[in-house]
Amino acid sequence: MTDSMEQWPAALTARIARTVKTRRGQLGMTTADLSSACATRGVPIAANTITKIEKGQRDSLKLEEVIVLAHALDLPLVALLIPLEGQADIDLLPNVTIPAWEAAAWITGEDCVDEAPPPGSARAVLAVFREHDVDVRTALFSTREAHNRRERARQALGSPRYEQLARQAEELDRMAHEDCARLKTVRDQMRAAGLRPAPLPTTLGFVDATDEPESE
Secondary structure (H helix, E strand, O other): OOHHHHHHHHHHHHHHHHHHHHHHHHHOOOHHHHHHHHHHOOOOOOHHHHHHHHOOOOOOOOHHHHHHHHHHOOOOHHHHHOOOOOOOEEEEEOOEEEEHHHHHHHHHOOOOOOOOOOOOOHHHHHHHHHHHHHHHHHHHHHHHHHHHHHHHHHHOOOOOOHHHHHHHHHHHHHHHHHHHHHHHHHHHHHHHOOOOOOOOOHHHHHHHOOOOOOOO
8 A cells, every 4th residue: 555545635635624623613613513413413423532622633434424524514515525625635535636626616516517428327317406596596596586576666656756667577577487497397307307306495385385285
């Protein structure tokens, strides 16, 4: 085994430990607080173990420990694994050194931006969920804006501004309708492909409503 292969696990653990300590300090958490937060999530890590991790007295971490630490510290898992501030390159593996952002993109499945992922691949599925997330945010925004503009028009009833606001509300309603129709299409396509789209925000619950009458 080469020196790089022997040293890499410890270096990775030390990298994670620095982020844990920094983030814990930012949140004003003690090691006991963090230990309790991990236990609440079903993966107990003793406070003295967290201290050992932060002091570099652990050469490796279990996968479940990394996941629960990230969740307890309200960090995306990628941010715990890859420090994106102040480090140009990262040892992703003992013999793989790449720019930190490329490493982060690989972890999140966003590393093939210059070509479409093969149909049915894990990256293709991730792309569908990302597209769905964009469509949800778009429909949520346009629906909210249409509602707000209708309310402003209602309040301006009888004033010189009413006609202008009413026209704007009508146009925003049209855009919101198109955005919601697209969202419904995407969700239907996901289900047809065997995927389960995330639940919609309450204000967009109508998107999933069926057009068919419910059976008695």
